Amino acid sequence: MSYSRRALxxxxxxxxxxxxxxxxxxxxxxxxxxxTGERLPTRGPVSTDDGQDIAEPLDLVGGLLHGKPIxxxxxxxxxxxxxxxxxxxxxxxxxxxNVPVVELPKDDAMTGRYLGDAMPTLPSWTTKGFQWxxxxxxxxxxxxxxxxxTPSSPGSDRMCISRAxxxxxxxxxxxxxxxxxxxxxxxxxxxxxxxxxxxxxPYLVWKSDGNCCKLPTNIYSQRLTEDGLxxxxxxxxxxxxxQPWQAGVVEGPAMIREGDRYFLFYSANNWDTVDYAIxxxxxxxxxxxxxxxxxxxxxxxxxxxxxxxxxEFVEAPTGGIWMVHHGWLPHQAGTPxxxxxxxxxxxxxxxxxxxxxxxxxxxxxESLLEDAAFLALLVGLAIGGVVVLLAVWRHRRSARAATGxxxx
Numbered sequence: 369m370s371y372s373r374r375a376l377x378x379x380x381x382x383x384x385x386x387x388x389x390x391x392x393x394x395x396x397x398x399x400x401x402x403x404t405g406e407r408l409p410t411r412g413p414v415s416t417d418d419g420q421d422i423a424e425p426l427d428l429v430g431g432l433l434h435g436k437p438i439x440x441x442x443x444x445x446x447x448x449x450x451x452x453x454x455x456x457x458x459x460x461x462x463x464x465x466n467v468p469v470v471e472l473p474k475d476d477a478m479t480g481r482y483l484g485d486a487m488p489t490l491p492s493w494t495t496k497g498f499q500w501x502x503x504x505x506x507x508x509x510x511x512x513x514x515x516x517x518t519p520s521s522p523g524s525d526r527m528c529i530s531r532a533x534x535x536x537x538x539x540x541x542x543x544x545x546x547x548x549x550x551x552x553x554x555x556x557x558x559x560x561x562x563x564x565x566x567x568x569x570p571y572l573v574w575k576s577d578g579n580c581c582k583l584p585t586n587i588y589s590q591r592l593t594e595d596g597l598x599x600x601x602x603x604x605x606x607x608x609x610x611q612p613w614q615a616g617v618v619e620g621p622a623m624i625r626e627g628d629r630y631f632l633f634y635s636a637n638n639w640d641t642v643d644y645a646i647x648x649x650x651x652x653x654x655x656x657x658x659x660x661x662x663x664x665x666x667x668x669x670x671x672x673x674x675x676x677x678x679x680e681f682v683e684a685p686t687g688g689i690w691m692v693h694h695g696w697l698p699h700q701a702g703t704p705x706x707x708x709x710x711x712x713x714x715x716x717x718x719x720x721x722x723x724x725x726x727x728x729x730x731x732x733x734e735s736l737l738e739d740a741a742f743l744a745l746l747v748g749l750a751i752g753g754v755v756v757l758l759a760v761w762r763h764r765r766s767a768r769a770a771t772g773x774x775x776x
Contacts, residue, residue, distance in 0.1 A: 428712065431711060431712040431713075432712060432713070432714060434672065435670050435671065435672050435673055435711065435713075436672045436711075437672065437673070437695070437697070437709030437710060437711055438709075438710055438711060438712050439709060439710040440709075441707065441709070442462065442707040442708055442709070443457075443459045443468070443470075443694065443708070443709065443710040444459055444460040444678060444694045444708040445459060445460040445500060445501040445502075445560070445620070445678040445694065445708075446458065446459050446678060446680060446692040446693065446694060446710055447459075447501070447502055447503045447504065447562070447680045447692075448680055448681075448682035448690070448692050449504045449506060449537055449682070450682050450683050451506065451537055452474075453473060453474055454471050454472055454473045454474055454537075455471075455472040455474070455682060455685070456469055456470070456471055456472075456504070456537045456538065457469070457470045457472065457692065457710070458470075458486060458502040458503075458504060458514075459502070459710075460499065460500045460501060460502070461497065461498065461499040461500070464484075464485070465484060465485035465486075465488075466485055466486075466487045466488065466490060466496065466499045467485060467486040467487045467499060467502050467514065467516060467539070467541070468482070468484070468485065468486070469482075469483050469484070469485075469486040469537075469538055469539065470482050470483065471483050471538060474685050483538050483539075485539070485540075486502075486514065486534075486538060486539030486540065486541055487499070487514060487516075487532055487539055487540065487541040487542075487543070488539075488540055489540070489542070490518070490543065491530070491543045491544070491545060491546075493521060493522070493545075493546060493547055494518040494519050494520070494521070494522065494530070494548075495518070495519040495521075495522050495523060495524070498517075498518060498519050498527065499516050499517070499518050500516065500517040500518070500527065500559055500560070501516065501517055501559060501560045501561065501620070501678070502514055502515065502516040502561075503515045503516075503561050503562050503563045503572075503680075504537060504563070505563040505565070505570060505596050506537065507595070507596060508568075510535075511533060511534065511535055512533070512534045512535070512536065512537050512541070513531055513532070513533055513534075513563075513595075513596040513597065514531065514532040514533075514534065514539075514541040514543075515529060515530075515531050515561035515563060515572060516529070516530060516531075516532070516561065517529055517530075517557075517558065517559035517560065517561065517577075518530055518548065520547075520548055520551055520553065520557060525580065526553055526556065526557040526577070526580065526581075527557045527558065527559045527577055527580070528548030528550060528551035528552075528553075528557050528558050529548055529549065529550035529551070529558045529559070529561045529572070529574060530543055530545055530547075530548045530549060531543065531545065531549060531596070531597055532544075533597070549597075549598055549599060550572070550574060550590065550599065550603075552576055552603075555576040555577070555578055555583060555584075555586070556576060556577040556578040556579070556580045556581050556583045556585075557576070557577040557580060558574050558575065558576055558577060559574070559575050559577045559619065560574055560575040560619050560620045560621060561573070561574045562574070562620075562621050562622045562623070562680065563596075564589075564622075564623045564654055566625075566653075566654045569591060570591075570592040570594075570596050571589055571590060571591050571592060571654050571655075572589075572590050572592060572599075573587065573588070573589050573590075573606070573621040573622070573623055573632070573654075574587070574588055574590070574603075574621065575587055575588075575618065575619040575620070575621060576588065577619075579616065579617050584608060584609065584616075585608070585609050585616065585617050585618050585619060586605050586606075586607070586608045586609075586618070587605070587606045587607045587608075587618055587619075587621045587632065587634055588603035588604060588605055588606060589603065589604050589606055589623075589654055589655050589656065590602070590603040590604070591655075604655045604656055605656070606621075606632055606649070606651065606655075606656045606657075606658045607632065607634070607649050607658050607660070609636065611636075611647075611660065611663055612663075613636065613637065613643075613645065613647075613663070613664055613665055614636035614637060614647070615636070615637045615638060615643065617636055617637055617638065617639075618634050618635070618636050618647070619634065619635050619636070619639075619677075620634055620635035620677055620678050620679065621633065621634045622634075622679055622680045622681060623651075623654060624681050624689070624717065624724070626717050626718075626719065626721075626724075627719060629650060629651075630650070630651040630652070630653060630654060630658075631648055631649070631650060631651070631717075631723070631724055632648065632649045632650075632651050632658050633646060633647070633648050633666070633679050633681075634646070634647050634648075634649070635647075635676075635677030635678060635679065636665070637675075639675070639677060640675075640701060640702035640706075641675055641701055641702055642669050642674040642675045642696065642701045643675065644675035644676065644677045644701075645665035645666075645667060645668040645669070645675070645676060645677070646665060646666050646667040646668075646676055646677060646679050646693065647660075647662075647665050647666050648661070648662075648666040648723055648724070649661065650723075661722065661723060662723075666723070667679075667726065669695075670695075671698075672695075672697070672698075673693075673695030673696070673709075673711050674695055674696040674697070674698060674700075674701055675695055675696050675701050676693050676694070676695040676711065677693060677694060677695070678693050678694045678708075679691055679692070679693040680692050680693070681715065684714070688714060688715075689714070689715040689716075689717060689724075690712055690713070690714060690715070691712070691713045691714075691715050691726075692710060692711070692712055693710075693711050693713070694708040694709060694710060694711065695708065695709060695711050696708060696709070697709060713726050713727070714726070714727040715727065
């Protein structure tokens with residue numbers, strides 16, 4: 369932040385400060401489910417059968433500053449889509465929704481609303497209760513394509529990738545297919561689609577689900593047709609699970625680009641343990657080749673987020689990059705009542721950096737203060753800037769106290 373912006377900040381916040389209080393649905397209570405499979409439906413936000421949006425405070429500042437979950441409930445395998453007026457966040461199925469979706473309007477002080485099910489009706493060829501890892505592409509023609517993993521046939525334990533079309537990012541999406549369009553059953557199936565558009569050409573990056581049946585797991589990239597509803601080329605393998613910390617599993621891919629460099633993020637190890645973590649590889653293009661730059665995870669367990677994974681990236685409302693991901697609270701990983709919560713990090717990516725980095729506390733504080741000043745001048749609301757300043761002040765005071773205790 370420049371000196372001039374620092375000088376203007378107190379005036380901006382005293383005059384008009386913005387609400388950062390995101391709102392979100394509370395988690396539903398534990399629910400019985402008679403489905404079987406590797407991953408049961410999550411509990412997630414409560415149902416909105418009455419047609420009313422459900423809103424409740426979401427801890428954005430605590431998430432960015434302290435690494436705490438920003439939603440008090442299950443929201444696994446998140447995907448974030450930034451549109452002109454809002455950010456939409458999707459997740460793996462819950463007991464109430466095949467594809468739960470949350471809207472974060474950009475022009476309403478970042479108030480979040482749980483909108484319910486983005487795809488209330490499934491095609492007849494699959495099985496309800498196992499709709500995993502959705503991703504959404506905003507096509508240039510104004511329509512939206514939802515990609516998701518689902519059983520390849522009724523009762524099947526093999527997952528494959530299908531697609532659905534909608535006129536709004538909130539849905540409803542309709543899957544009019546007669547079968548999954550990416551379905552390598554000889555490799556165990558396919559899950560974890562992530563859409564990436566490279567110079568106007570759409571691609572899906574996805575995982576071959578070999579660990580379902582004692583086969584290798586790989587991450588692939590595959591070019592799509594112009595409308596995004598079919599594949600346009602054979603898949604290209606980007607990485608496999610060759611490093612010890614990966615424990616034979618790579619999955620949950622997501623790609624970002626800086627200049628001529630492509631960064632392939634992925635999750636690895638066992639999803640229901642604290643050993644799950646996020647890795648990154650560098651690639652020459654969206655079709656590879658890719659190579660590991662380290663022999664350890666890029667991000668592993670933190671005090672409030674154990675076994676992080678399911679990472680995706682989105683432009684923050686006032687610039688910069690946010691990473692959404694899920695993780696377990698302490699002592700919840702792999703337990704019957706455990707919940708994979710939604711977390712938020714700010715990512716730094718600059719020309720010349722070897723790898724993207726998670727922003728440190730000081731950088732996050734600076735960005736929050738800048739965002740508060742900018743939004744205060746933009747929309748003129750009157751609470752959230754104070755909340756941001758207090759959160760930053762308390763964090764700094766705690767850090768100083770801890771440093772003082774360490775020196776005694």
